[in-house]
Each structure stands twice: as structure tokens, then as C-alpha cells.
Amino acid sequence: MAQMTLSLLVLSLTILCFLGTVESRSRARTYIEAQCRTTLYFDLCVKTLLPYANKNDLPSPQKLAQISLTTCLAKTRFTKAYVDMVAKQLNKTKNPREYQALEDCWRQINNGVNQITLSVKELQEMGKDGEEKFSWHESNVQSWVSAALTDATTCMDGILGDEIGSKTKSMIKARFLNVKQLASNSIALFSRFTARHRASRAIKNF
Helix, strand or coil, X not given: CHHHHHHHHHHHHHHHHHHHHHHHHHHHXXXXXXXXXXXXXXXXXXXXXXXXXXXXXXXXXXXXXXXXXXXXXXXXXXXXXXXXXXXXXXXXXXXXXXXXXXXXXXXXXXHHHHHHHHHHHHHHHCCCXXXXXXXHHHHHHHHHHHHHHHXXXXXXXXXXXXXXXXXXXXXXXXXXXXXXXXXXXXXXXXXXXXXXXXXXXXXXXX
């Protein structure tokens, strides 16, 4: 009897812990889905942000924008490294047309790395140096991430042309597409953060 009672107790505790975990994940997912509602790539947004949220620690809109931008930067650097590798291979084959086509894309992704790096740093400063500089930081981030988005789109839509082999081209485009989607989501999350920030300031000043 004592052993059965102990087993039931252990089972009950296990179920309670499981239910608590499910509740925590459910609340975190609901919160993240609400934040991602304005993004064009909703599923990617949730996948990007959900690992950073839990029941007792729901990231602020600014933190979520920071996470999205940082993830975008990591993927952009990964894409640049891949393009570097392919460019070196093409250079060895001494195929000037293929190399030139890829070099154009390399410039685009290199610009993207620089722009998103600046954006991450700029977002970190927002709110630290007073409200008078908030709009200035906002404009910088919007401009830089939008430029990175444009660069990725430009490469996908035409720079590669038919000069690069179909398999390599598909892999490059897939990486640029991921960067494009993350950049787009980052802009949406950033805009949500700035809008909520202004709304909260307006209430405080009312």
C-alpha cells in the first residue's frame, strides 16, 4: 500500500510538472504569436523568437526586435561565408562570367552585414541617451535594415542571372531568401517596438 501511494504521488507530481510546462509554453507561444502578427513571415518569426520566451520571462518588444536583428545578422554572415567559398571555387576554375555574377552578390551581402551590424548596435542604444535621440536612432535602424532587405532582394531577383550553375544558384538564393525574410520580420518587429514606445510615452505625458 505504501509503495502504491508513493507511486501515485510521484505520478501526480510528474503530471503537475508536465501541465506547468505546457502552461508555460502555451503562454509564451501566445505572447510571441501576438508580437509576430504584423510580420510577413509569421511562422519564421515565431520560430525565431519562441526559444527566448518562457512563462516567467517574456521579452519586451525592444528585446524581441533585438533578437530578430541579431538572428538576421548571424544568417547574413553565414550567407556571406558561403558566397565567399563559392567565389573562391569559381575563381579557381577561371570562369570570369560566373565569378563576376557572384562578385556582384558578394558586394550586396557584404553591405548587408555592415548595415545590420550597425542596426544591432543602434538598437542597443535606444532609450539610453534620452528621448530626444530616439527618432534619430529609429531612422537609422529603419534605413539600414531596409537597405539590407533591398540588397538581398536585388541579388535574388536578377544579379545571379543564368551564369551560375542551377544547383549553386538555388542554394545561394535560398540563403538570400532567409536573410530577406528575417530582415523583413525585423523591420516589422522594430516598428512595433517604436510604436508601443511612443504610445507609452504619450500616456505618461498625458
